[in-house]
Amino acid sequence: MGFFGLFRNDNKKQNNDYRKATYEKGPFMIKCPFCFKKFKTEQVAFRASHSEKGDPEYEKAVDELLNEYNKRIGKGVYGEINPIIKVEGLPESNKIRVDKVLIEVKDKYDTNTSERLCPYCHNELPITSGRGPSKIISVVGASQVGKSVYMTTLLHVLERYTGERIDASLIAGSSAYNDEIRENQERIFDKNIMLDPTPKQHMEPLIENLKFKNDKIPPLTLIFYDVPGEGMTDRGYIDKHGDHIKNSDGIIFLIDPLQMKALRKKISLANKEFKGDFTEKYQEPKDIIVYLFENFISKQSNEKTNIPTAIVVTKSDMLKNLNDEEYIGSNSNIFKNYEHGKFFNLNEYENIDGEVRKFLGKVDGAFKGAMDTYFGITGYFAVSSLGCNPQNLKIDSSTNISPIRVDEPFLWLLYQMNYLDGGRE
CATH class of the missing domain: 3.40.50.300 (P-loop containing nucleotide triphosphate hydrolases)
Incomplete structure (x- = not known):
C-alpha cells in the first residue's frame, strides 16, 4: 500500500501517479496538545495511581505545574492529588515500553501506572503519544x-x-x-x-x-x-x-x-x-x-x-x-x-x-x-x-x-x- 506518502518531498502539482511511501521510524517526538511543548518520549512524567501517607515522595500534594496551566486558561485549580512518580529513580525493569516508547511504570510499591503526563504542564497525554506523529x-x-x-x-x-x-x-x-x-x-x-x-x-x-x-x-x-x-x-x-x-x-x-x-x-x-x-x-x-x-x-x-x-x-x-x-x-x-x-x-x-x-x-x-x-x-x-x-x-x-x-x-x-x-x- 503505497498511497500514503509520508514525509515525501515531491512536487504535489506534478503528482500524477502512485508513489511508494517511505516511513519515519519511531519513537516520535511528542507535542503536548495542551501547552504545545515538544519533548522526547523518555521525558514523560507519570502520576501515581495511589498515595501513601508518611512517604514524602508518595503523599498527595498540590500539582503546581497543572494548576499554573489551569489558571492561565481560566480553568479551575485542583487541591491535593496523587503525586508525580520520579521515573529516573526507578530501575529499568520497572519501565514498560511498547514500540520503544515508555508507556507504563511500576513504582517502588510494585503498583503499575499508565497515566502519562506532559513534563511541562502535567496534563494527561493521548495514549498514542510517541508511537506516531x-x-x-x-x-x-x-x-x-x-x-x-x-x-x-x-x-x-x-x-x-x-x-x-x-x-x-x-x-x-x-x-x-x-x-x-x-x-x-x-x-x-x-x-x-x-x-x-x-x-x-x-x-x-x-x-x-x-x-x-x-x-x-x-x-x-x-x-x-x-x-x-x-x-x-x-x-x-x-x-x-x-x-x-x-x-x-x-x-x-x-x-x-x-x-x-x-x-x-x-x-x-x-x-x-x-x-x-x-x-x-x-x-x-x-x-x-x-x-x-x-x-x-x-x-x-x-x-x-x-x-x-x-x-x-x-x-x-x-x-x-x-x-x-x-x-x-x-x-x-x-x-x-x-x-x-x-x-x-x-x-x-x-x-x-x-x-x-x-x-x-x-x-x-x-x-x-x-x-x-x-x-x-x-x-x-x-x-x-x-x-x-x-x-x-x-x-x-x-x-x-x-x-x-x-x-x-x-x-x-x-x-x-x-x-x-x-x-x-
Whole structure:
C-alpha cells in the first residue's frame, strides 16, 4: 500500500501517479496538545495511581505545574492529588515500553501506572503519544458558521465511510472523547436536533486516533480544536486560548454564505422555507482574518503563514436555490458528493478549488484577496454538513441527512501534510 506518502518531498502539482511511501521510524517526538511543548518520549512524567501517607515522595500534594496551566486558561485549580512518580529513580525493569516508547511504570510499591503526563504542564497525554506523529488541526470561523455541526458530521463520515476507503480506521482518543462524539452524533443523526453553540469558555481539544491497516504506517494522533465563534473576535480570549492556532499543522477556516452581504438577501428570498436568523448581525469573514493577523500572522516572516489552510464555504445546499448563474451554476460540482478513494483525486480537487475561488472572488473579493495575501498554502472547498436546512434548530424528521463533501477539506490537509498521496483519474 503505497498511497500514503509520508514525509515525501515531491512536487504535489506534478503528482500524477502512485508513489511508494517511505516511513519515519519511531519513537516520535511528542507535542503536548495542551501547552504545545515538544519533548522526547523518555521525558514523560507519570502520576501515581495511589498515595501513601508518611512517604514524602508518595503523599498527595498540590500539582503546581497543572494548576499554573489551569489558571492561565481560566480553568479551575485542583487541591491535593496523587503525586508525580520520579521515573529516573526507578530501575529499568520497572519501565514498560511498547514500540520503544515508555508507556507504563511500576513504582517502588510494585503498583503499575499508565497515566502519562506532559513534563511541562502535567496534563494527561493521548495514549498514542510517541508511537506516531501528532497533528493539531484548528477549526475556526465566525459565530453561527456551523463549526460544531461540521465537526460532528466530519467525524461521522470519517469513521463510517472514508476510513474504509483509505484503508484506515478513526477512533476516539479516549472513552471520554468517545462519549462526547457519540452524544453529538446521536443528537443530529438519530434525534434530528441541532447542536447548541460552543460555549465561550476554556477550550479542550478533541483527540482522535487514525490507524492504518498497513502496520508499517505509524498511527496518527489528530488533535482538533474548535474555536467558539464569539471568541474569534475577542482579542483577550484569543490571547488566552489561541496558542493552538499558531501551533497548528492545519487550519479549517469555515465561512457561512450568510456572512456575505452580496448574498444574504438573495439567500433569504431563495430559501423561503428557512426560518433562521437573516439579520445584519453576521460577522464578515475578513473580520476573522484581522484577529488571526493580530494573534500570530503579523509575527511571521513576510507577514504570511504557511500553515495549510482549507477555506470552506458551509451550508452549500443554500446556494442551490439562488438560480443566479452569475455566482454559481445550478449544475455545479459543489452540490454533488464525491468520495476520494485510495488517493486524493487532484482533478476533482482542482475543479472544486477553482469554482469556489471564482465564486468568492465575485461575492467577497476583499476576503479572498486577504486570504491570498496572508495565507501561503490554501485550498478552497464547499460543504453541506446536513444536505438540508434546519428549522428552529430542528431537522425535518422526514429528511435524509446526507452530508456533502465534508471530508474533502480534511483529506486535502492529509495530502498537504504528506499522509495521503495525490493522483489523477
